[in-house]
Amino acid sequence: MRIKRVKVENFRALEKIEVDLSKFSVIIGENDVGKTSFLFALDAFFSNGTIDKADEFFKFEKKKPIQITISFADVPDQAELKSLLDETNCVTIQKTFEFEEKPTARAIFIDGKYKDVPPATLKKWFGPDRFHFIPVRRDLAVQFSMNKTALLGKLLRAKMKSKLQEPDSSHSLKEVIQILEAAIQEPRQALEMNLREQMHNETIVLKFVDLDIDPVEGVTFDVRISDDRVENIQIKNRGAGTQNNLIIALFRLVASLDLGENFIFAMEEPENSLHPKAQRQLLSVLQEISKTSQVICTTHSPVFVDRSKFENNILMNRAIKGHAEAKTFNVHMLRELRVNLGIKPSDALLKGGGNCAILVEGNTEEDGFPIFMEMLGMSEFQLGIAIINMNGPSKDRLQKTATLLNAYDIPCIIVLDKDMASMAEDLDRERGPRMQNIKKIFCLNKGSIEDYYPLDVVADVINSEFSPESPVSEKDFDADRHGKERCDNFKKVMFEHGAGEALSYLKRKIGAVGTKILKDKNLQVDPDLKQIFDTVKLIACGEYEEQGVYSAPQTSRKQQKVTTVTAATKK
Secondary structure (H helix, E strand, O other), rough: OOOEEEEEEEEEEEEEEEOOOOEEEEEEEEOOOOOOHHOOOOOOOOOOOOOHHHHHHHHHHOOEEEEEEEEEEEOOHHHHHHHOOOOOOOOEEEEEOOOOOOOEEEEEEOOOOOOOOOOHHHHHHHHHHHEEEEEOOOOOHOOOOOOOOOOHHHHHHHHHHHHOOOOOOOOOOHHHHHHHHHHHHHHHHHHHHEEEEEEEOOOOOOEEEEEEEOOOOEEEEEEEEEEEOOOOOHHHHHOHHHHHHHHHHHHHHHHHHOOOOOEOOOEOOOOOOOOHHHHHHHHHHHHHOOOOOEEEOOOHHHHHHHHOOHHEEEEEEOOOOEEEEEEEHHHHHHHHHHHOOOHHHHHOOOOOOEEEEEEOHHHHHHHHHHHHHOOOOOHHHHEEEEEEOOOOHHHHHHHHHHHHHHOOOOEEEEEEEEHHHHHHHHHHHOOOHHHHEEEEEEEEEOOOOHHOHHHHHHHHHHHHOOOOOOOOHHOOOOOOOOOOOHHHHHHHHOOOOOOOOOOOHHHHHHHHHHHHHHHHHHHHHHHHHHHHHHHHHHHHOOOOOOOOOOOOOOHHHHHHHHHHHHHHHHH
């Protein structure tokens, strides 16, 4: 049994959101858009406890109940569940939480009818034994204990129970304790072996010390780790890397035990404190677990986004009106995106919100555009804007990135240098259904983005960030150079003044530092750039009226004259 769809209302940061989930779901998005709230909503649903804190309610409105509705697919063929099935063979359970009141639960049907769910059925199929949540602030002392909410505790209790249910299971109390001790040692040895493999250290020893098995009080123990450097150190006193390796080892144990198709894992930022290599290892383990149990995680890791299926990634963002939204992959576009995509999904999906994306050529725009927006009283975060660096004017990358964004229903604009006008025209002509999300293509009237920075500002950036052997002034530059020639001139001046010649790094610094200088001087944003950001704001707010996708850049009278003279000379 797996979660197919979740609807959360009035819980924490979530006023109302609906999310479709797969067997392995990776939820991505900027900070403070509701990812954590979503996982805690799942935990509240399965925990079935009373909610008695005002901050659990959206905007502290305690009088407005929390509702969490979950549809389950692949429902087991059990008599107690058959009466809850709807026409699509799913079971939809809605739990309502009033402040300081025990939650109520009912099964919802497509025709609007509902049915109360017996408490025994709720506990067995929709209770805490079916779900396990590991938050980003991981208390390993809890996770590696016999606590009811501990993952290791759940595994050990299941192992003990199976041992006691074996044939000829009538034993004396002393024999029961011996059986339980033996049952615990098998998973301990598996954890120890996993740790040794992961950390490339054969001296690691994992111990369950102070083991106490009491038929009344239950089972208690303390987890200690030893190696060639330290002896019997509590896991809470080991480094974050070791602790996260313990989590990976524990998940590997889960995968090997095969808990079955009715167990659901949720984990917040599993990559936290892990090296990229360890992230890949953990992802592989979670994908293995998802073959039998459902796995749901939030992440900021490119490893998780790039190595998961497109349809597993869920982009969560905050709409302009303040509520959270979830954007899932359009499976009808799966085939064309899987064929030689040529780009990493994380380059697009981890760049920000899902209300509008700005596809730019390079570093200057990527680092400078957010500050230009601030100068205009806009916030890329509040508007849900993603600024995606194409690392050059590649038509192929632009098309593929726009197609990927279209699969997640994310509108976008493209900003190109003036000399890329022919590429803009081609993109406009070839747009079609797979890139219908491209709302506007801009070519910068002045040349490249660097043409919008006064030369004295460029000089200030070089002097402050590159420590030249001799100071640079605006007079050192050729003011008549534009576009690529202007940047080549920057590189020449840097070399002559002993400031190196790392043009790509200079462009990033012009964007990040140079734009801040413009802001600090209270200078006005150029009308060309203002038009871009005004358009983006309209798109993000859903107020943009469809117009021609591309209009050619304006040509100044001076440029027109040069063009005419050149043509006459050729004649």
